[in-house]
Amino acid sequence: MTPSMMLPQDPRLRLLTAFGAVLLVSQIGGLVTALSALAAAAALTLAQPQRPGWRRLVHLEGFLILLFVSLPFTVPGAPVASLGPLTVSAEGLLLAATLGAKVSASVLVLTLLLGGLEPARLGAALAALRVPETLVRLFVATARYRVLIGDEARRLGEAMHARGFTPRTDRHTLRTYGWLIGMLLVRALERAERVEEAMRCRGYTGRIPRLAAPRPAAREIAAAGLIVASAAALLMVDRL
Amino acid sequence: MHIPDGILSAPVLVGGAVAAAAGVGLALRRIDERAIPRVAILAAVFFAGSLIAVPVGPSSVHLVFGGLMGVMLGLGIFPAVLVALVLQAVLFGFGGLTTLGVNTFNIALPGALLGGLLGPMIRRASPPGAAALAAVAGAGSVVGNGVLVALTLRLSSPDYAPVASVVVATYLPLVLVEGAITAFAAGFLARVKPDALSPQLT
Structure with missing residues (x-):
């Protein structure tokens, strides 16, 4: 069994597997089971031929840092150490470590299963999973325009830098960025009008034909089932 | 701001x-x-804009544009935010899958409410007036987002209560920057392309 066979290839299965696994892992409460989930996700990541995206684990929102730093102090329990008037509780450390393991495991699962997925294929998978047609088309179109508008934003940014703009904490920076967004919006809206007219010229009726996706192979369904069943088993052990 | 997978309780998820499905469906x-x-x-512009890091002292903040989206898209902000969050999860691996609903609701609701409330006044005002009202929409949508994130955490677990009570304070730099940039962007649009400031969904 090659490493890539451990993951389903069908985008529909990937979506369902990722959602199921992450949902189950997110409800784990104990440190040992949370660390097991993290270890399993890390092992699966390491087994893949492509370079693992560990960098994504480093991304932390501000309030998460606040949560991890403060939980050891704010959760009541057996004191382990004291820092002036503050005491670190064993329960708090345990909770912070458990949350950290669950969050990291989820990010790895997400990256593993959805990371390399092309937005157009993902859109087709969403449609096959009965997501409303309008929402699917919105998703596919946004994925496409994101690239176009990103290029436009880069061009405008380069033009600003060529004229000596350096972002600082001042009124000038805020106004420049405000106008940059305004300009992006004006150009983007004009593009939207052109696109809409061009599409109607070609008889666009609100539906784009999509190829029917083949049934996933039994092996893929088994791979998906194995991942979700492992997550379910961990949650069951956790609840015992 | 996004809450990742693995933090919230099942009832909150x-x-x-x-709640998000109701907003998107509507x-x-x-x-x-x-x-x-x-x-x-527009969703793509806001996605691109959220990648701009605005320096605040030694740190920096990323913009959300909830207020501006609310004014320009009305209720359309719900699917726009949902789609942008899915893209972020797929492309960069942050945000979360189980928290898509919570995160969509927390960002879109304040934007939709402020856009519905202040939008008509912004469209009637002169460009400087539109900018001032847009500042309120921009700053207010970040405050609303912060309050909802705090509420989400508090409802999930009593252990999160201490963090929930200070989380809004960490939003303060973003409140000021987002208010200012939304004001400049809306002032620009009011002068250059005023009809951009109304949600044309039909």
């Missing part, structure tokens, strides 16, 4: 998903086929 019924490119392109 389900509640968030149901919006989808109002969005005409022909308005899809407009909503998609």
Whole structure:
């Protein structure tokens, strides 16, 4: 069994597997089971031929840092150490470590299963999973325009830098960025009008034909089932 | 701001998903086929804008544009935010899958409310007036987002209560920057392309 066979290839299965696994892992409460989930996700990541995206684990929102730093102090329990008037509780450390393991495991699962997925294929998978047609088309179109508008934003940014703009904490920076967004919006809206007219010229009726996706192979369904069943088993052990 | 997978309790996740689905469903019924490119392109602009890091002292903040989206898209902000969050999860691996509903609701609701409330006044005002009102929408949507994130954490577990009570304070730099940039962007639009400031979903 090659490493890539451990993951389903069908985008529909990937979506369902990722959602199921992450949902189950997110409800784990104990440190040992949370660390097991993290270890399993890390092992699966390491087994893949492509370079693992560990960098994504480093991304932390501000309030998460606040949560991890403060939980050891704010959760009541057996004191382990004291820092002036503050005491670190064993329960708090345990909770912070458990949350950290669950969050990291989820990010790895997400990256593993959805990371390399092309937005157009993902859109087709969403449609096959009965997501409303309008929402699917919105998703596919946004994925496409994101690239176009990103290029436009880069061009405008380069033009600003060529004229000596350096972002600082001042009124000038805020106004420049405000106008940059305004300009992006004006150009983007004009593009939207052109696109809409061009599409109607070609008889666009609100539906784009999509190829029917083949049934996933039994092996893929088994791979998906194995991942979700492992997550379910961990949650069951956790609840015992 | 995004809450990742693995933090929230099941009832909060389900509640968030149901609330977001209601908002998205309501919006989808109002969005005409022909308005899809407009909503998609605006969602893409806001996605690109959220990648700009505005320096605040030694640190920096990333913009959300909830207020501006609310004014320009009305209820359309719900699907626009949902789609942008899915893209972020797929492309960069942050945000979360189980928290998509909660995060969509927390960002879109303040924007939709402020856009609905202040939008008509912004469209009637002169460019400086529009900018001032847009500042309120921009700053207010970040405050609203912060309050909802705090509420989400507090409802999930009593252990999160101490953090929930200070989380809004960490939003303060973003409140000021977002208010200012939304004001400049809306002032610019009011002068250059005033009809951009109204949600045209049909």
